[in-house]
Amino acid sequence: MSKEGIRRPSVGMALIPIMIALVIFIGGIGILKYQAELMLIFAGVVFSIYAIWCGHKWEKILTVMGEKIKTALPAILILFSIGLIIGTWMLSGTIPFFVYYGLEIIHPGYLYVLAFIVTAIVSTCVGTSWGSAGTIGVALMSIAQTMDVSLAITAGAVVSGAYFGDKLSPLSDTTNMSSLAAGSNLYEHIQHMMYTSIPSSIIAIIVFYFAGLSIESTPGQLNNIEEMLSGIDQLFNLNVLVLLPAVIVIAGSLMKKSPLIVLFSSALTAMIIAFFFQQATVAQLFTSAVEGFNVEMVTASNPGLDPTVISESMQGLLNRGGLYSMYNATFFVFCAFFFAAAIEVSQALNVVLEKIISYLKSIGSVIFASLVTGFAVINCTSNALVTYFLIKDIFGDVYKKKKLHPVNLSRSMEDSVTITEALMPWTVSGVFMATTLGVSNFEFLPWAIFNLGGFVFSLLYGFLAPYSNNFGIRNLTENEVEEDMESSKKII
Structure with missing residues (x-):
């Protein structure tokens, strides 16, 4: 426990609120067809209780929520x-x-x-x-x-x-x-x-x-x-x-x-x-x-x-x-950001992601992890900008160690964040599309071929890289690696 009385959860403890939230989303929204707004509030309450248990203050959750709504x-x-x-x-x-x-x-x-x-x-x-x-x-x-x-x-x-x-x-x-x-x-x-x-x-x-x-x-x-x-x-x-x-x-x-x-x-x-x-x-x-x-x-x-x-x-x-x-879509935004603020303050997702990164060895596993993380984070935050920079912070160095050019990371962001956000009924874009087009997300999801295809092909290029001479994957050249090392030294 830190001096401020804030404890950092273990991976096992961090998985508890995440699993409960998944049950709420899949069971409540996907199976029982309950209102997504209420399910987001329930999931937010779960992470809020968890964050308070970790030593955080309720006021901090409200502050983070306010910052998210402002952006x-x-x-x-x-x-x-x-x-x-x-x-x-x-x-x-x-x-x-x-x-x-x-x-x-x-x-x-x-x-x-x-x-x-x-x-x-x-x-x-x-x-x-x-x-x-x-x-x-x-x-x-x-x-x-x-x-x-x-x-x-x-x-x-x-x-x-x-x-x-x-x-x-x-x-x-x-x-x-x-x-x-x-x-x-x-x-x-x-x-x-x-x-x-x-x-x-x-x-x-x-x-x-x-x-x-x-x-x-x-x-x-x-x-x-x-x-x-x-x-x-x-x-x-x-x-x-x-x-x-x-x-x-x-x-x-x-x-x-x-x-x-x-x-x-x-x-x-x-x-x-x-x-x-x-x-x-x-x-x-x-x-x-x-x-x-x-x-x-x-x-x-x-x-x-x-x-x-x-x-x-x-x-x-x-x-x-x-x-x-x-109006309904706007109210949903507030519910989504309450949930996003609670999960951010709790740090549960960060703890789990850090553990996953330690097991990444191949190019395919790195790309797969960044895709899944992008999809998970955008579904938790409904904020693409926050998700992009979070993914960069988590996977930027991992991509560099694999000598993968930054365009691979930015493409993974787009294929897992930009084009998938509209598919889930508890994201802001998902609510917008369902409200505007008059069709529920899970009804049009199987037919959002382009959105699904980006994720699939990005994944395929990663795992097939050793057998396809890195087709669809751009590696850093030796000059680019040296330039990156020089720029890092200057920053230091």
Whole structure:
């Protein structure tokens, strides 16, 4: 025990709260389908009790939680901004425009593969998975719902495409921060990620293509499409100007402007378009932004509209968005950071990881350990930035001892942290994707092919390195090793 009365737990004792938390998550959320927020609170209480037993103060847990919420404030604001975007884009006709022409152009059999490709392109342009899923992803889910095809597969395709860009775009904050944390060059980092991203993308395209082949158009499906086309055509004034809010998002992202400013500007533009082209009142503009869009807003300004056009399915399709729609997700953030603060203060995870590192011998075992650790930590913290630097602190020297270039570490971070966070229902990104797309995480998880593929291929390259002449693995050259030793001496 230290002078401050804080004891460092043994590995055996540290495993106790970790195992209890796993039981709570897997049993409570995965099997019994209990609310993830409550399960996070229970797990947080377990680690809080453990931390207090180790000699830490309850006030320290609250302090760490406050610090985490402070760093996550931009993400929380973006969360609200996406709700704002969906509500105003609905009223302006932006999302209905994508839905209308998507229904006219896309054959049901190609929806899955196009959902992946289109979302990947948009995500690469804007550099954010949240932005692409919250805009074009919502439109694609609406198309899938109208076509009466699998929402789980469509959501998996959208999530896969969204994280393609989040992983590979030089505009992505996670791409920049993972390379920064690992100490690798941004573009070398992106280039090295192609080893896992290209095969994952190819497999995703093949899977989504063949999954779409099983779809057969039925009379009911065609009737739904015709009904939706007719309804949207009568409800909205669709013209090229309604695309301006989407253009602002893409252009602002390419110009590297603040995401919050870009999203707010896009929402404001959508409100102006709704006022002039959809005859929306000022009250309706604010209502769509705060409470979300409702079809009744459009019907109120079209008294001569045939009421039979507004079916229940159309209302379920279009009535969404608004700041209120993100309240549950925001509350989840607070629950997640309570859990993250408790596990950080307890030091249980650190103790276990330090023990695991002592057994790492081969390149494959090092990469495997860093991948599993990244996945575990992001699921405990829901904070990619914290996870990146923690992984660097834990595995940076281990990678160097194996003469592995920093791009291997930064790629492992992306494959285990960036693209897997959305798969679990107790992470912030996981809640965002499930809330925005309307499909639970465990439903779309098997179809998030790109996200799963990165982890698998990164693992394969590590274990096959001795037999493949290190294909997919970049080793440090002798000059790089000497330069690193010289820089270390200067620091000392």
